Amino acid sequence: MRSLYVIPARGGSKGVPKKNIRDLCGKPLIGYTLEVALRLSEPEDICVTTDDREITAIAEGYGIRVPFVRPAELATDEASQYEVVRHALRFYLEKGIEYDNVVLLQPTSPFRHFTEVKEQTELYSHATDMVVSVCKAEANPYFVLFEEGADGFLYKSKDGNYRRRQECPDVWQYNGSCYVINPRSLLEYNNFTEFRRIVK
Secondary structure, X not given: OOEEEEEEOOOOOOOOOOHHHOEEXXXXXXXXXXXXXXXXXXXXXXXXXXXXXXXXXXXHHOOXXXXXXXXXXXXXXXXXXHHHHHHHHXXXXXXXXXXXXXXXXXXXXXXXXXXXXXXXXXXXXXXXXXXXXXXXXXXXXXXXXXXXXXXXXXXXXXXXXXXXXXXXXXXEEEEEEEEEEOHHHHHHOOOHHHOOOEEO
């Protein structure tokens, strides 16, 4: 299968200014993600989507050509990751280049290992919308998570008659390390929350 590796790295960040190029143990934060992608793919199948010249220069220093400048409307705090990834996929489709899946690698997960990404891509099939990396959630909606009802009282987020936390089913949360996405699903839906065929 041919994968498009998308690395989203805009220049602006209100929380941590220039976070994607901050030094982490002698290299820019994004460098760790670029290295993982290069272990798994040829440079022409790696898309760093950015609006920032410094990030572009770093990517090119790793031998990865940045194919376009991310549009301004996709480089704001309001722009969704989904829109950014779909924009990248469409860029290649318009050039007649098709991929079996899209692998989203966020620079803010620098400690992923390339073998973990490889395992996720091997789990992928066209019958799924997405393969995601997860970790076990510490807070369990069957036991300790509550929502406020219209009457002002708290109710369990998920129904279940469990007396001990250990009896509750495991629940999972995305850890942001890697997403392997079906291109057809990416084009068909409007956001990740509409996906229904997700595996870990």
